Every structure is written in C-alpha cells, then in structure tokens.
Amino acid sequence: MDKKEFDYRIYLDLLLRRKRLFIATALAIMTASIILSYSLQKIYEAKSTVFIEKNVISELVKGIAVTPSMEQTIKVLTYALTSRTILAKVINELDMVKKGSDAELENVLARVNRNISVKVKDNNLFMISYKDPDPRIARDFVNTLVRTYIEQNVSSKREESYGAIQFLSEQIETVQKKLDSADEELNRFKAQQGGVVNIDEAKLFQEINSAEQKLQDIQLRRRHLEGLKPVTRRESDPLQVQLLLLQKRQDELRNQFNDNYPELIRIKGEIESLQMQIKKRPASGTSQTDPQEVAKIEAELSALKLTEQSLRRYIGTNQALLRKIPMAKADLEKREVDKRKQKELYDQLLSRQGQSEVSKQMEVQDKTTTFRIVDPAVLPVNPVSPDRVKILLLGIAAGIAGGFGLLFGLDQLSNTVKSVDMLKSFGLPVLAVIPRIPEVAAEAKRKRIDRIIYATSGGYFCFILSFLVMELLGLAYVDKVINFVAQLF
Numbered sequence: 001m002d003k004k005e006f007d008y009r010i011y012l013d014l015l016l017r018r019k020r021l022f023i024a025t026a027l028a029i030m031t032a033s034i035i036l037s038y039s040l041q042k043i044y045e046a047k048s049t050v051f052i053e054k055n056v057i058s059e060l061v062k063g064i065a066v067t068p069s070m071e072q073t074i075k076v077l078t079y080a081l082t083s084r085t086i087l088a089k090v091i092n093e094l095d096m097v098k099k100g101s102d103a104e105l106e107n108v109l110a111r112v113n114r115n116i117s118v119k120v121k122d123n124n125l126f127m128i129s130y131k132d133p134d135p136r137i138a139r140d141f142v143n144t145l146v147r148t149y150i151e152q153n154v155s156s157k158r159e160e161s162y163g164a165i166q167f168l169s170e171q172i173e174t175v176q177k178k179l180d181s182a183d184e185e186l187n188r189f190k191a192q193q194g195g196v197v198n199i200d201e202a203k204l205f206q207e208i209n210s211a212e213q214k215l216q217d218i219q220l221r222r223r224h225l226e227g228l229k230p231v232t233r234r235e236s237d238p239l240q241v242q243l244l245l246l247q248k249r250q251d252e253l254r255n256q257f258n259d260n261y262p263e264l265i266r267i268k269g270e271i272e273s274l275q276m277q278i279k280k281r282p283a284s285g286t287s288q289t290d291p292q293e294v295a296k297i298e299a300e301l302s303a304l305k306l307t308e309q310s311l312r313r314y315i316g317t318n319q320a321l322l323r324k325i326p327m328a329k330a331d332l333e334k335r336e337v338d339k340r341k342q343k344e345l346y347d348q349l350l351s352r353q354g355q356s357e358v359s360k361q362m363e364v365q366d367k368t369t370t371f372r373i374v375d376p377a378v379l380p381v382n383p384v385s386p387d388r389v390k391i392l393l394l395g396i397a398a399g400i401a402g403g404f405g406l407l408f409g410l411d412q413l414s415n416t417v418k419s420v421d422m423l424k425s426f427g428l429p430v431l432a433v434i435p436r437i438p439e440v441a442a443e444a445k446r447k448r449i450d451r452i453i454y455a456t457s458g459g460y461f462c463f464i465l466s467f468l469v470m471e472l473l474g475l476a477y478v479d480k481v482i483n484f485v486a487q488l489f
Helices: 001-018 019-039 054-058 070-075 077-081 085-091 100-114 134-195 200-232 238-254 260-282 291-364 388-413 418-425 441-473 478-486
Strands: 045-055 116-121 125-132 368-373
Touching: 001 388, 019 388, 019 441, 019 478, 045 134, 045 200, 045 418, 070 134, 077 085, 077 116, 077 134, 100 125, 125 134, 134 291, 134 368, 200 291, 238 260, 388 418, 388 441, 441 478
Parallel strands: none
Antiparallel strands: 045 125, 045 368, 116 125
16 A cells, blocks of 8 residues: 555656646647647538338339339449449539549549448438538539439439330331231141141041941952852852852851851851752753843942042042141141240230330339438538547647656656665665755745746646637637638738
8 A cells, every 4th residue: 555655656746846847748739739620621521311212103003014123223322323424423513623634533533432421221211421621512512413313313214214115116016027927827827738637537537447448348249249250150040049149148257257157167068068069960051151140240340449449549548638637737736836926925015015105104204213302411511520629638638648658758768766665676775765855945936936837837728728618619710710811821
C-alpha cells in the first residue's frame, strides 16, 4: 500500500515539477486539433429513399401478361445504379467534368464510386446517398441519379416490349408459312394415298383369305375336270359313271380328312373294285367318248381358268396393297404430327403475342412496377465530415495524454537520482534524506508566476472548450470568420 502511494506521489511530483511543460504541450496539441478540425474540407451528404411497389394490375393480369420480376430488379439494383453508363450520364448532365478530357472523367468516376452508397432494405426499399464538398452537387447528383435510373429502367422495359412484339410477329409469319406448307403437303398426300390409308387391314386380309379359298376350290375343280376329260363316257356306261362319282367324293373328303378316315378307306376300296371290273370286261363292251360331254367339260375348264387368273390378280393386288398400308399410314401420321406441331407452335406464338401486347400497354401506361420517391434529396445543411466534436474531444484527451507522456519520457531519459531506492540499487549506504529547502522570495515569485500560468492556461482551455460548445450547438461563427478571411485574401 505504501509502495503504491509512494509511486503515485512520484508521478504527481513529476507533474508539479514540470507543470509548465505539461500545460504547454497539452494546450499545443489541443490547439492543433482545433486547427485540424477547421482546416479539413467539409463533406456534405445528400440522401434519397425510393420505394419499389408492384401495381395491383400486375396481379390481375397474372398469366395474361408478362410483368417484370421485382426480385430480379432488386437483385441488380446496386450494379445498375453504379454502372458506368448511368454515372457518366449523370456526371455529364451536371457538368462535373470541366475540361472534358477522358482522364478527368475517369478521376471523377473514381471519386463518385468512392462517395456513392446504395443500400437495399426489405427487398422493396432502397436508399441512395452521395458525399461531396458542395452540398448542391450532392443533392443534385442524388436526384439526377434516381431520375436517370427510373427513366432508363422504364425506357429499357418499353424497348424490350416493342422488340418482343416485333420478334413474335416475325416468328408468327414464318411459322404460318410452315403451317400452310405442312397443310398443303398433308392434303396432297391424302388425295394421292387416301384410298390406301382408309382401307381396313383386317377386312382386306379376310378378303384375301376368302379369295385364296375360292382359288383352291377352283383349282380342285379344274384338276378334277382335267382328269375326267379323257375318260368321259356315255351316261349308259354305269360302271364309268359310278367310278367318276366315287372319285369326286374321294377328292371332296380328302380336302377335309386324312387318308385314315373310314369313309375314305371304303371309297378307295370301291374305286379299286370298279377299276378291276372295267379292266376285266371285254373291249367291245366299252363305250365311245361323247363329243358333247367333252365340249361341255372344255367350256367349263376355260371358264375355270379365266376365273383362276382373275382371282390370282385380285389376290396379288390386295397383297401388294396390304404391304403398302403400314408405310402409307406411317407417312400420313408423320405429316399429321408435323402439322400438329406447327399448329401448336403457331397457337403459342399467337398467345404470347397477345400477352406481349398487354405487357406493352402496361409498360407504356406505367402499370407494372412503380418507383415511388419517398424522400427526395434535399440540400444538406450540416456536413457529415469532418466530425469536429469528435476531433476536439480526441484533441483534449490527446493533449492531456501527450503532455503527461512527454514528462514521463523525459524523466526516463534523465540520468539524475530520483529516489532512495535508486541509490540503494548502486550499493551505497543512505545516511539521511534532506528535503528541499526553498527560498522565501524565490518561492513567492514562483507562485505568482504559477498563478499567472494557471489563469492563462485556464482561460485558453475555456477558449478551446468554446469551439466544442459551438459545434455541439451547431453555431457556425468560426466558419463565417474563416470564409470572410478567405474572401479578403
């Protein structure tokens, strides 16, 4: 405890012994902070708040017209507002480039990018601020930037709407030509192959089978007559007539049953028996061929051959037609699909054209997303930089800390003996400590000088505090004096 009190007294004694240096240093630093705060260039900030609201008509025409996405607009808002195109347009409109050179334009753009700020809040509100030494330029820049962005945004949407309508019109004309061509091709194909396509394959297949069955019956009858012709006899020969009837019955049963059928076996035996009887009877007993019967058989054979040729042609034609039907139907389906696709595309384009027309009218009449300026930028009165109150407060704190730091540093650099403990550290015995005995006249003179210094420094410190008070109250007396002096010189 004693050691702490002793240390405290050492620093206090140091401050009292070098108080003039402490006061001079502290007041000098405070004065420098005042000079610094008033020498720094004043920066003014202008702000504007814009609200993005979606028109109620956008919800009413949802699905009928295409309206711009508010989320997409907000997403690119910061980049759009700080784009080189818009900033350069605003700079040229405000005539911020005096010489008109590219280098100066680049410098102004760099300065603008450093001093501009865009903040988005709640996805439908954005705030734009700009800092500049001239409050009028700061205000005009923000208002011009907001106006330029809104005009460009609306203009670009209108150009997109007009461009979309023109594009859709061109595409509709192209698709219309393709649709007409596909329709003509389909009609031409139906005119050429319509009969083939409309044929029922199952019915045609049934007709072919029926014709083949008839052809087989005719061939069977023809072979029977060809076999009957050389052995045609008069009807008075009962054996020959019976033999022909049995052979005819045998041919009919063979078309339905195999050779093991009992009826066929019986008829076969009877035929063999009759053939043996005919062979055994004398030659004089045989009858002569009947010319009329032979002519009748020949006529029937000729008719059967003509019918057989006609059936063969009919079957061949229908078989070729049957093979042709699938290919014709596939070709027809392909043409119908092509026409259907072109029709669907044409209908979609017409629908999109109608939506685009409604969208264009909404853009022309500003019925979509609306930019409403809630707070336009006004002329800023108080600068945002420099913060003189903060600089003055820091200057006062820095003056006190700097004065004491200078005393402590000089004390550490001094080689004089400062305490008894320092002597003991050298191994020297301390016999006694003699306090400083001041002279009365000198002490009185010193006190008078100290009072003068205290009064002067106190008054000067109050003078410094007056600057702080004026800044806190927003009084601009110092600025007026500075401006007046600047005008004189």
